[in-house]
Amino acid sequence: MSTERNDPELVYLDNAATSWPKPPCVAEAMRRFLDKTGANPGRSGHRLSIAASRMVYSAREAIAELFNAPDPLRVAFGLNVTDSLNQALHGLLHPGQHVITSGMEHNSVMRPLRVLEARGVAMTVLPCAADGSLDPADVEAAIRPETRMIVVNHASNVCGTIQPLKPLGEIARRHNLLLLADTAQSAGAVPIDMQADLIDLLAFTGHKSLYGPTGTGGLVLGERVDEAELIPLRQGGTGSHSEHDEHPPFLPDLLESGTPNTVGLAGLGASVRWVLQKGVAAIRDEEQALVSPLLAGLQETPGVKVYGPGAGKGRTATISLNIEDMATSEAGLRLDEEFGILCRVGLHCAPAAHRTLGTFPAGALRFGLGIFNTPQDVTRVLAAVRILAGGR
Amino acid sequence: MSADFAYILVYSTGQALRLEKLLLAAGVDCKPVPVPRHLSSDCGICLRIAPEDGEATQKVVAASGLDVPGLKE
Ligand SMILES: Cc1ncc(COP(=O)(O)O)c(C=O)c1O
Numbered sequence: 354m355s356t357e358r359n360d361p362e363l364v365y366l367d368n369a370a371t372s373w374p375k376p377p378c379v380a381e382a383m384r385r386f387l388d389k390t391g392a393n394p395g396r397s398g399h400r401l402s403i404a405a406s407r408m409v410y411s412a413r414e415a416i417a418e419l420f421n422a423p424d425p426l427r428v429a430f431g432l433n434v435t436d437s438l439n440q441a442l443h444g445l446l447h448p449g450q451h452v453i454t455s456g457m458e459h460n461s462v463m464r465p466l467r468v469l470e471a472r473g474v475a476m477t478v479l480p481c482a483a484d485g486s487l488d489p490a491d492v493e494a495a496i497r498p499e500t501r502m503i504v505v506n507h508a509s510n511v512c513g514t515i516q517p518l519k520p521l522g523e524i525a526r527r528h529n530l531l532l533l534a535d536t537a538q539s540a541g542a543v544p545i546d547m548q549a550d551l552i553d554l555l556a557f558t559g560h561k562s563l564y565g566p567t568g569t570g571g572l573v574l575g576e577r578v579d580e581a582e583l584i585p586l587r588q589g590g591t592g593s594h595s596e597h598d599e600h601p602p603f604l605p606d607l608l609e610s611g612t613p614n615t616v617g618l619a620g621l622g623a624s625v626r627w628v629l630q631k632g633v634a635a636i637r638d639e640e641q642a643l644v645s646p647l648l649a650g651l652q653e654t655p656g657v658k659v660y661g662p663g664a665g666k667g668r669t670a671t672i673s674l675n676i677e678d679m680a681t682s683e684a685g686l687r688l689d690e691e692f693g694i695l696c697r698v699g700l701h702c703a704p705a706a707h708r709t710l711g712t713f714p715a716g717a718l719r720f721g722l723g724i725f726n727t728p729q730d731v732t733r734v735l736a737a738v739r740i741l742a743g744g745r
Numbered sequence: 746m747s748a749d750f751a752y753i754l755v756y757s758t759g760q761a762l763r764l765e766k767l768l769l770a771a772g773v774d775c776k777p778v779p780v781p782r783h784l785s786s787d788c789g790i791c792l793r794i795a796p797e798d799g800e801a802t803q804k805v806v807a808a809s810g811l812d813v814p815g816l817k818e
Contacts, residue, residue: 397779398780410762606759
C-alpha cells in the first residue's frame with residue numbers, strides 16, 4: 354500500500370483536518386529561511402535578525418490583507434487556532450460575565466468555555482437548526498446585561514455549514530459585545546472581511562485552508578478590542594521593552610512571548626500570498642465545482658445519508674455522511690485500505706456539533722475537499738461509496 | 746553638536762518595520778539598526794535617519810498614528 358501522495362492511487366480527503374499537499378512555494382520558503390536567514394527575529398539588531406523580523410512582518414501583512422484587518426500590528430501569531438481561541442477567551446472573559454456560543458462549536462471553543470464556566474463565567478450554548486445554522490435572532494434574545502462576547506464557528510468542521518458573521522457583528526455592536534470568530538475551516542476557503550463582516554476577534558489556523566505548515570495560527574484584533582483589557586496567556590521575552598521586568602502592553606508583543614515559529618511563519622507567509630494570488634473567491638468556486646457533483650452523487654446513492662446544507666452558497670467543501678448499517682470506523686478503514694481514499698471518521702473533536710446533527714455518539718464519515726482535489730477524485734469516491742453502500 | 750545620525754526609537758520591531766515602510770514611501774531614507782546604547786538600554790532596534798530629515802520624519806510619525814517614543818538626536 355502506498356503512503357505517498359504522488360502515488361495516483363491515493364485520494365486525500367482530510368483537508369478539513371490538515372490540508373495536503375501544500376503549494377510548493379511553502380516548503381521552498383521554509384527551506385530558504387532555514388538556509389539563508391535562520392536568525393531570531395526582533396531580538397538582535399544584526400542584518401539576519403532584521404531579515405527574520407521582516408519575514409515575520411511580511412507574514413503579518415499577508416494575513417492582514419487576507420482578512421482586511423485594520424493593522425498588521427494587530428495580527429498576533431500563535432501555535433494554531435486552539436492557542437488563539439484560548440487567548441481570546443481566557444484573556445477577555447471574567448467571572449460574573451456571560452458568553453454566548455452555538456451548538457456547532459469545536460472543542461477548541463467548548464472546552465475553554467467549560468473551564469471558564471467552572472470559574473464563574475456564565476455561558477449559553479444556542480441550539481442550531483438541523484443543517485447547523487444559527488439564527489441570529491436567538492443570539493440577540495440570549496443577551497443579558499452581563500453578556501460580554503459572542504463566539505461562533507464560522508464554518509463547521511463537521512458538515513461545512515457557513516455561519517454568516519455580519520448579522521452577529523451587528524448584534525454585537527448594538528449591544529456593545531465582542532464577536533469572536535473561529536475561522537479554522539473558513540480562512541482561505543471563504544472570503545472574510547473583518548471590517549465589513551464586523552468581526553472583533555478573528556482566530557485562524559495556518560495548516561488547513563491557508564495551506565501553510567502546522568504550528569502556525571493567530572488572533573487578529575479589530576479596533577473595538579482594547580488590548581489593555583486583554584490578559585496574555587503567557588508572559589516573557591519579546592525583544593522589546595527589555596529594560597522592564599513588566600510585560601509589554603502593546604500589540605503584537607503583548608501576545609507573542611518567546612521566539613516564534615519562524616520557519617513555520619516563513620511557510621505561512623508564502624502560503625497566504627499564494628492564496629491571495631489565486632483569490633479566495635476563485636478557490637471557493639473551484640472547490641464548489643467539486644462539491645456539487647459529489648453531494649449530488651452521494652444523495653442519489655441508496656443507503657447513504659448526508660448531513661448539513663445542500664450544494665450552494667452556505668457551505669464549504671466539507672461533507673459528512675453515513676452509510677446505513679456500517680460503522681464509520683469500518684467505512685473509513687475500507688475506504689483507506691481498499692480504495693486509497695483518506696478521510697476522517699468519528700466525532701471530529703466536535704461532540705456538540707454531532708449532537709446538533711443527530712450523529713452523536715456514532716459520528717460520521719467526513720470528506721474534506723481541498724484545492725488540490727480533482728474531478729477524478731470525486732468520481733473515484735462516488736464509485737467507492739456506492740460499492741460500500743450496495744455491496745454488503 | 747551636529748550628530749551624524751538621528752534615531753527614531755520605537756517600542757517594538759513591528760513598529761520599526763511599519764514605520765520604515767511609511768518613511769520610505771514618503772521619500773525619507775532610513776535603516777533599522779540596534780538602538781545606540783546612549784539612547785536606551787533596550788536591546789531592540791530603532792530607525793536611523795539623516796539629521797536633516799528630522800522634520801519630515803516627525804510628520805510621517807504623526808500621520809502614522811503610531812505611538813512611539815520618538816525622535817532622538
Ligand atoms: C472549527 C475548528 N476549530 C478549531 C480547530 C482546531 O484547529 P487547530 O488544531 O489548528 O488548533 C479545528 C480543526 O481541528 C476546527 O475545525
